[in-house]
Amino acid sequence: MTHLIAPSVLSADFANLQRDVEMINASQADWFHVDVMDGVFVPNISFGFPVMEAIKKHAKKPLDVHLMIVNPDQYIERFAAAGADVITVHYEACTHLHRTVQAIHAAGCKASVALNPHTPAALLKDILGDLDMVLIMSVNPGFGGQQFIPNTLHKVRELRAMAALIKPDLLIEVDGGVGLHNTAALLQAGANVLVAGNAIFAAPSPTAMITELKQVDGSAVQV
Numbered sequence: 479m480t481h482l483i484a485p486s487v488l489s490a491d492f493a494n495l496q497r498d499v500e501m502i503n504a505s506q507a508d509w510f511h512v513d514v515m516d517g518v519f520v521p522n523i524s525f526g527f528p529v530m531e532a533i534k535k536h537a538k539k540p541l542d543v544h545l546m547i548v549n550p551d552q553y554i555e556r557f558a559a560a561g562a563d564v565i566t567v568h569y570e571a572c573t574h575l576h577r578t579v580q581a582i583h584a585a586g587c588k589a590s591v592a593l594n595p596h597t598p599a600a601l602l603k604d605i606l607g608d609l610d611m612v613l614i615m616s617v618n619p620g621f622g623g624q625q626f627i628p629n630t631l632h633k634v635r636e637l638r639a640m641a642a643l644i645k646p647d648l649l650i651e652v653d654g655g656v657g658l659h660n661t662a663a664l665l666q667a668g669a670n671v672l673v674a675g676n677a678i679f680a681a682p683s684p685t686a687m688i689t690e691l692k693q694v695d696g697s698a699v700q701v
């Protein structure tokens with residue numbers, strides 16, 4: 479499969495949310511990336527169910543919901559009911575990760591686990607076979623517009639090698655500081671879902687930027 483592009487709604491203009499949702503609908507983007515922050519797991523608060531339901535009402539593509547919250551188990555069913563197609567929980571926020579992943583699947587969603595920049599990919603070895611996706615954070619979570627942490631490339635490569643033995647069709651998503659400058663390298667390292675916020679919404683034409691990100695060919699790059 480070619481790679482997927484998931485614009486991060488966190489960087490949208492919330493006063494013109496429907497306009498930005500329609501822009502994503504009409505673009506070559508594949509998913510909507512929806513960042514939920516609770517002010518506890520991360521030092522920022524974004525939005526919750528009402529905003530997500532408003533996005534769902536107009537979105538014509540899957541909602542990829544990234545929960546940057548403590549105790550995500552409490553809210554899995556509600557996020558599924560609010561329209562999530564993919565639910566990502568943080569490794570660092572889950573005591574019984576296997577149970578949480580089971581709950582996500584039972585709610586009818588794809589299950590994904592996110593790793594903060596300091597968390598090693600190897601910690602997912604025993605649960606990789608149960609996951610649909612791993613989200614590698616390439617910035618410290620909480621804010622859009624930060625600089626990409628270069629060690630992420632190494633982590634993506636390591637995870638892709640591990641997945642080749644355990645879960646060859648694993649989706650690997652990278653989130654934070656992604657743009658045209660590092661897309662080819664990330665694809666070549668083994669990522670196949672790229673989240674971009676600032677790179678898309680601060681571009682002169684967000685639609686054209688999505689097309690450019692979608693057209694990047696990772697096969698020609700050596701990293």
Ligand SMILES: O=C(CO)[C@H](O)[C@H](O)COP(=O)(O)O
Nearest residue numbers: 619620622623654655675676
């Ligand atoms: O999860 C996030 C922040 O925690 C955002 O999805 C991410 O930062 C995307 O924004 P940008 O592409 O501007 O870095």
